[in-house]
Structures are given as C-alpha cells and as structure tokens.
Amino acid sequence: MPKRTYGEIPGFPPGSTFANRTELAKSQVHRPNQGGICGGADGAESIVVSGGYVDDEDYGDEIVYTGQGGNDPSTKRQIADQKLILGNLGLARSQLDGNPVRVIRGAGGDPKHSPTTGLRYDGLFRVVDHWTATGIDGFKIWRYRLVALESADPPPDPIQSDPGKPVSRVETTIQRLVRSTAKAVGVKRLHDYTCQICGVRLITPAGAYAEAAHIRPLGKPHNGPDDADNILCLCPNHHLLFDTGAIYIDSSGQVREIGSNSALGDLRVTSSHPLNWAQFEYHRKHHVSDEKTD
Amino acid sequence: MPKRTYGEIPGFPPGSTFANRTELAKSQVHRPNQGGICGGADGAESIVVSGGYVDDEDYGDEIVYTGQGGNDPSTKRQIADQKLILGNLGLARSQLDGNPVRVIRGAGGDPKHSPTTGLRYDGLFRVVDHWTATGIDGFKIWRYRLVALESADPPPDPIQSDPGKPVSRVETTIQRLVRSTAKAVGVKRLHDYTCQICGVRLITPAGAYAEAAHIRPLGKPHNGPDDADNILCLCPNHHLLFDTGAIYIDSSGQVREIGSNSALGDLRVTSSHPLNWAQFEYHRKHHVSDEKTD
Numbered sequence: 001m002p003k004r005t006y007g008e009i010p011g012f013p014p015g016s017t018f019a020n021r022t023e024l025a026k027s028q029v030h031r032p033n034q035g036g037i038c039g040g041a042d043g044a045e046s047i048v049v050s051g052g053y054v055d056d057e058d059y060g061d062e063i064v065y066t067g068q069g070g071n072d073p074s075t076k077r078q079i080a081d082q083k084l085i086l087g088n089l090g091l092a093r094s095q096l097d098g099n100p101v102r103v104i105r106g107a108g109g110d111p112k113h114s115p116t117t118g119l120r121y122d123g124l125f126r127v128v129d130h131w132t133a134t135g136i137d138g139f140k141i142w143r144y145r146l147v148a149l150e151s152a153d154p155p156p157d158p159i160q161s162d163p164g165k166p167v168s169r170v171e172t173t174i175q176r177l178v179r180s181t182a183k184a185v186g187v188k189r190l191h192d193y194t195c196q197i198c199g200v201r202l203i204t205p206a207g208a209y210a211e212a213a214h215i216r217p218l219g220k221p222h223n224g225p226d227d228a229d230n231i232l233c234l235c236p237n238h239h240l241l242f243d244t245g246a247i248y249i250d251s252s253g254q255v256r257e258i259g260s261n262s263a264l265g266d267l268r269v270t271s272s273h274p275l276n277w278a279q280f281e282y283h284r285k286h287h288v289s290d291e292k293t294d
Numbered sequence: 295m296p297k298r299t300y301g302e303i304p305g306f307p308p309g310s311t312f313a314n315r316t317e318l319a320k321s322q323v324h325r326p327n328q329g330g331i332c333g334g335a336d337g338a339e340s341i342v343v344s345g346g347y348v349d350d351e352d353y354g355d356e357i358v359y360t361g362q363g364g365n366d367p368s369t370k371r372q373i374a375d376q377k378l379i380l381g382n383l384g385l386a387r388s389q390l391d392g393n394p395v396r397v398i399r400g401a402g403g404d405p406k407h408s409p410t411t412g413l414r415y416d417g418l419f420r421v422v423d424h425w426t427a428t429g430i431d432g433f434k435i436w437r438y439r440l441v442a443l444e445s446a447d448p449p450p451d452p453i454q455s456d457p458g459k460p461v462s463r464v465e466t467t468i469q470r471l472v473r474s475t476a477k478a479v480g481v482k483r484l485h486d487y488t489c490q491i492c493g494v495r496l497i498t499p500a501g502a503y504a505e506a507a508h509i510r511p512l513g514k515p516h517n518g519p520d521d522a523d524n525i526l527c528l529c530p531n532h533h534l535l536f537d538t539g540a541i542y543i544d545s546s547g548q549v550r551e552i553g554s555n556s557a558l559g560d561l562r563v564t565s566s567h568p569l570n571w572a573q574f575e576y577h578r579k580h581h582v583s584d585e586k587t588d
Contacts, residue, residue, distance in 0.1 A: 057515060064515050084583060096538075129511060131539070131580040145514070202531060204538035205552065205583055217423060220439070221351060221358050236530030237496060244390075244498035245425070258499065286425040289378060289499055 004045045006099040007124065014123035017115065018104075024048075029121050030104050037068050039090025041207070043099050044127075047091070047146075048119065050106030052076060055135045055143070058110035063103065063125065066135070067091070067142030078137035084205060088142045092206030095127035097185055100149055124149040130206070183228050184212030187273060191233035196268040197247070197255050200235050211239045215279035222286070229276040232267075245287035249280045258288060298339045300393040301418065308417035311409065312398075318342075323415050324398050331362050333384025335501070337393050338421075341385070341440075342413065344400030346370060349429045349437070352404035357397065357419065360429070361385070361436030372431035378499060382436045386500030389421035391479055394443055418443040424500070478506030481525045481567060489529035490562040491541070491549050496529060505533045509573035516580070523570040526561075539581040543574045552582060 008014075009029050018024040025033050030046040032038050036053075038046045049058060053066035054076060067088035070080035082088060094101055106119040114120075125146035135141040193208035194201045202209045213232045216224030224230050234242060241247045247264070250256050254263035269275065302308075303323050312318040319327050324340040326332050330347075332340045343352060347360035348370060361382035364374035376382060388395055400413040408414075419440035429435040487502035488495045496503045507526045510518030518524050528536060535541045541558070544550050548557035563569065 059514065062514060129537075131516075132583050133580055143515075200531070202535060202540070204535065204540045206538065209534055209538070220353065220356060221437075222425075236534055237494070240503055240530055241496060241498065243423075244500065244503070246496070246498045286427055289426050 004039075004043060006043070006045055006094075006101075008102070012121055014121055016121045018119040018121075020118060021048075024104065024119050029102055035068060035087060037087025037090060039087045039094070041086075041089050041093065043094045043097055044087055044090030044101055045094075045099075046102035046104060047087075048104045048106055049109050050114070050119070051108035051110070053141075054078070054137065055133075055141055056109070058105075058113045060113050061148040063146045065091075065144045065146055067144065070139055070141070078135045078139040078141060081140035082142050084142060089206060091127050091144050092130045092142075095130055095144075096204065096206055096209050098126070099185075100124035100126055101146060103146065103148075183226055184214075184231055187212055187228050187231045188233045190228075190270060190273045191268075194233065194268070195235035195238055196232050197234055197238040197242070197264070199268060202235060210234065211236055213239045213242050215276075216282045217243075222282075224279065224282070227276070229274055230279050232275075242283075243287070245283075245289060248284050248288045250284075251277075251281070253277075298333075298337060300337070300339055300388075300395075302396070306415055308415055310415045312413045312415075314412060318398065318413050323396055329362060329381060331381025331384060333381045333388070335380075335383050335387065337388045337391055338381055338384030338395055339388075339393075340396035340398060341381075342398045342400055343403050344408070344413070345402035345404070347435075348372070348431065349427075349435055350403070352399075352407045354407050355442040357440045359385075359438045359440055361438065364433055364435070372429045372433040372435060375434035376436050378436060383500060385421050385438050386424045386436075389424055389438075390498065390500055390503050392420070393479075394418040394420055395440060397440065397442075477520055477522050478508075478525055481506055481522050482527045484522075484564060484567040485527035485562075488527065488562070489532055490526050491528055491532040491536070491558070493562060494529050504528065505530055507533045507536050509570075510576045511537075516576070518573065518576070521570070523568055524573050526569075536577075537581070539577075539583060542578050542582045544578075545571075545575070547571075 009027065012027055012029050018027065021033050024030050030038055030048055036048045037044055047065060049056060049063060049065065053071060055066045057064035067082045070082045071078050084092065103122045103125045104119050105114045105122050107115055107117050125148050127144050128147050129145040131143055133141055133143050188210045193210035195210060210233050213234045214224050215230050215232060216222055218224050218226055245258065247255055247257050249267050253267050255265055255267055256263050303321065306321055306323050312321065315327050318324050324332055324342055330342045331338055341359060343350060343357060343359065347365060349360045351358035361376045364376045365372050378386065397416045397419045398413050399408045399416050401409055401411050419442050421438050422441050423439040425437055427435055427437050482504045487504040489504060504527050507528045508518050509524050509526060510516055512518055512520055539552065541549055541551050543561050547561050549559055549561055550557050
C-alpha cells in the first residue's frame with residue numbers, strides 16, 4: 001500500500017495556490033494527477049473539489065462530497081453506480097480512523113468558495129458521515145460529509161431542563177470526544193481492532209472499528225505519553241467504562257469492575273504490543289475512586 | 295430537583311460582568327450565592343473559578359477545576375476528603391450527558407485570566423475528564439478538566455503513516471463526534487440509559503451512560519428532525535454500528551446485520567417512547583448499502 005501523509009504538508013499552509021494539477025501533485029498536497037480522491041482501503045489523505053460531480057454541495061466549512069467513479073469526465077454526468085472501493089472506501093476508512101483529509105478546491109467548483117483559476121489548498125477537514133444516495137442522474141453514488149477541522153461548534157442554545165421529562169429546546173454539544181493519534185492507529189492494527197477487554201471486533205462496511213484508550217491520559221495535568229505502551233485497543237463501550245473508572249486493570253493484569261470482587265478476566269495482551277504496567281497504577285490511583293472500590 | 299438551564303442565559307453573553315455574587319445570582323448565570331458549583335446528581339450548569347481552591351489550574355481555554363467540599367473557606371486550605379456527591383457528582387454527570395457548563399471567573403483567580411474586580415461570565419465549557427487526586431494539602435480532591443466549547447482543535451501535525459506499523463509523530467484529531475441534544479437526553483431517560491438494541495446499561499461511578507442516535511441524521515443534507523421519535527437510545531458500540539450501516543432495523547422492527555439473513559432480535563421499544571418508523575426506511579435507504587445487504 002502507498003505511504004500516506006495525513007495532515008498538512010510542511011511548506012503548504014491553507015491558502016496555498018497551484019496553477020494546475022501537475023504543480024499540485026508535485027507539492028504532495030494531492031498526489032494523483034487526475035483522481036479527485038487520494039486514498040485506498042487504508043484511508044484517504046486528500047480530495048479535490050472542483051465541480052467534477054454534479055451532486056457535490058459546498059457550504060464552505062462543510063462539504064457534501066460525491067465519491068469517485070461512474071461518471072463521464074467529459075459531460076460530468078453519472079452514467080453508472082458507484083461502489084465502496086478505492087478512494088470511496090478510503091474516505092469511509094478515514095472517518096473510522098479519525099484521520100484528517102486535505103481539501104483542495106479548484107476553479108469550476110462552487111464559485112462562492114472556489115478560486116477563480118487554478119487550485120487552492122483549503123485546510124484539513126474530517127469526514128463525519130458517509131452514505132449512499134441516488135444521484136441527480138439516477139445512479140447510486142457514495143456521499144461524504146466533511147467538516148473543517150478548525151471550525152468549532154457554535155455555542156448551544158440555552159435549554160430549560162426539567163429532570164425526568166424530555167426537554168424541548170434543541171441544543172447540540174459535543175458529548176464524547178475520542179481522540180486518535182498516529183501511535184493509536186498502530187496499536188489498533190496490532191490488535192486487529194479487537195477489544196483488549198471483551199474481545200469484540202466491530203465490523204462496519206468500511207472495515208473494522210476500535211478506539212485507542214490512553215491508560216494515563218494525554219494533556220494537562222496527567223501528561224501521559226502518547227506511546228504504544230500507554231495505549232489500549234478497546235471497543236467504545238469499554239473505552240467509556242475505562243475512562244470513567246468503572247473498570248480497571250489490577251496489578252495481576254485482570255480486568256475488574258469497581259465494587260465487585262470477581263474479576264472479569266485477563267486483559268488480552270499480545271507480545272507485539274508490550275505495555276507499561278506502571279500506567280495502570282496511575283489509572284487506578286486517579287480514575288478509580290476508592291469511594292467505589294472500598 | 296431544581297430546574298436547570300444548560301447553556302447561555304439570554305441577555306448575558308460571554309464577557310458580561312457582575313459586581314458581586316448577589317448580582318451574579320440575580321442574573322441566573324450562576325444561581326447560588328455561595329457555592330462554586332451550581333449542580334446536583336442531575337448535572338451541573340455553572341461553576342465559579344475564583345481561587346477558592348488551592349489546587350485549581352487555569353490555562354484560559356482549559357481549566358483544571360477542583361470539586362467542592364472539604365476546605366476551610368477562610369484559609370482556602372483542604373481540611374478533609376471530597377466526595378463524588380452534590381456539585382461534584384453534577385460535573386461528572388454533565389460530562390456523561392455532554393451538557394455545557396457556564397464558567398464564571400472572579401477576582402482572586404489566576405490573574406492572567408481573571409477580572410481584577412467582581413466576576414465575569416467567560417462562556418461555555420465542556421467537562422472532558424474527571425478524576426481524583428491527593429491535593430496540595432494531603433486530602434482527596436475531585437478534579438475536572440474543562441475545555442472551552444468554542445475552542446477548536448488545532449490542526450494536527452502531519453504524520454507519515456506506513457500502514458501496518460505504528461507511526462511516530464504525535465497527531466490528535468477528533469475521531470468520533472457524538473452529539474447530545476436536549477430531546478436526546480429525554481429519550482435516554484425514557485429508556486433509563488439501556489441500549490435499545492442489546493439491552494446493555496453501562497454504569498459509571500457518575501451514573502448510567504448511553505448515547506442518542508438520530509435515525510435520520512441531523513444536519514445537511516439529511517436534515518433529520520431532532521424529535522424524540524427520530525432518536526434511539528443506544529450503547530456506544532451499537533451507535534457506531536448503526537451510524538455506519540453495519541446494522542439496521544427492518545420493516546418488522548427487527549435488528550439485522552448486513553450480509554446476514556438471521557435477525558439479531560427485536561428493537562427494544564417502550565410505549566412512552568413512540569418512534570417514527572419511516573425514519574428507519576431513510577436509514578436503510580441511505581446508510582445501508584445494498585452492496586452489502588444483497
């Protein structure tokens with residue numbers, strides 16, 4: 001598989017412009033000379049939005065992007081169904097892995113957000129959804145919703161909440177933020193996306209999904225290291241339970257529930273992924289409350 | 295339980311200042327005349343950061359906040375252990391529910407980020423972590439990491455990713471964004487935080503946890519309604535599988551896996567939570583690919 005670079009290409013900040021695809025390809029910001037998606041089964045690193053597909057929708061910080069394939073380059077109309085393969089699969093995989101996608105806009109795209117000539121790198125977006133639809137031309141297309149990584153969520157509206165009964169005003173907030181780091185993706189691959197606590201392997205049409213749980217958290221004030229030996233491969237359910245201190249790993253490597261004396265079994269380990277067991281002590285000390293474990 | 299307002303109080307945008315706690319309480323931005331946390335078992339709506347606890351750390355967009363209790367108001371030193379009750383439990387609950395917390399800074403807090411006199415509302419933060427520690431004075435304290443809701447994540451560093459082996463550069467991106475809406479919290483309560491697909495109920499020290507899955511997604515281009523009858527109460531694992539189209543609900547209300555002919559069982563429904571079954575048709579049509587279901 002090709003070597004991919006997720007994230008920005010040094011020397012080419014957002015706003016960098018390119019006269020043509022050849023120049024763009026040379027910069028590595030978007031390597032293919034033709035394709036709109038630079039990606040494969042392992043993920044997608046960049047896309048070009050240039051009006052090549054009639055179903056694209058560009059809202060600036062938000063883009064509804066059409067997958068590749070099935071269209072006639074000359075007329076730009078869809079003439080066949082698209083499939084979840086190649087770059088289309090790559091964008092879905094990048095959604096699962098949480099890898100950022102470089103977005104390049106070209107003349108020919110929505111005039112409101114596109115350069116008048118040539119191409120322009122417009123920064124990093126994340127893929128937040130992928131789905132299928134019947135395109136304007138009557139063929140199946142894959143669609144992706146991308147949101148600019150820098151665009152923060154707007155502050156939610158106030159809501160009156162009467163505990164116990166549903167509340168009326170709409171409010172959107174970030175509920176749970178799961179971070180992905182480069183090393184985290186490596187750890188997930190070492191475990192083939194299998195949860196080290198329950199052994200479940202979640203399969204989606206775009207491939208397997210797991211989350212990386214830092215045993216000693218990153219960031220202030222824990223400042224845990226982003227090293228593979230400080231990372232577990234967990235399913236979302238056990239990631240939540242581990243982070244909230246509902247479960248922990250004892251000094252003998254057994255998974256335990258707070259307030260319960262029976263162990264849930266051994267943590268699933270593999271020789272290719274050694275762990276720093278001292279980090280579990282930090283987790284027990286700080287994230288598992290003795291109010292509950294006593 | 296008190297009636298809570300999560301989010302901003304109309305008429306008091308970030309930057310609003312107050313001469314004293316009485317004025318602040320009158321504005322409803324922070325209702326208690328004394329306590330640093332306005333909250334209880336059902337959640338916390340606001341906190342005051344004013345140097346009342348020696349263990350507080352203020353980094354501007356990020357605050358490491360100390361729970362309440364166990365300190366001597368006159369000396370501000372800890373003289374007893376803190377417990378996960380009252381406002382301390384409320385901040386943990388707000389983390390689980392994804393509700394925003396109003397942050398008010400008062401003179402006496404970190405000079406770099408606090409007003410010189412009186413109090414100032416500094417906007418909405420989200421609680422991203424809670425844990426225990428032994429405070430400077432040797433007693434157990436509860437700690438909370440709050441991050442400004444408006445502060446976007448910085449664009450990640452580029453990483454060279456050789457598929458198959460761990461990569462070296464640190465990168466952080468948002469991997470999975472789970473949104474919480476006011477109605478969503480109501481639906482979760484109707485199901486007592488029990489997954490409508492597998493029946494699991496995740497218990498954390500701060501209470502039960504579940505996620506709200508919009509059957510027809512919110513936002514462009516789906517524009518699903520944020521109504522209770524378009525929301526399911528799911529565990530994180532089944533939320534992920536549902537959103538990615540790995541599982542779906544068929545017209546007879548059975549949960550099905552793509553590519554499998556046997557049903558996983560009936561969706562768990564309750565008369566107090568009627569569903570708009572037409573939304574499942576939208577989900578099947580757009581999020582479940584017939585490439586996989588054929």
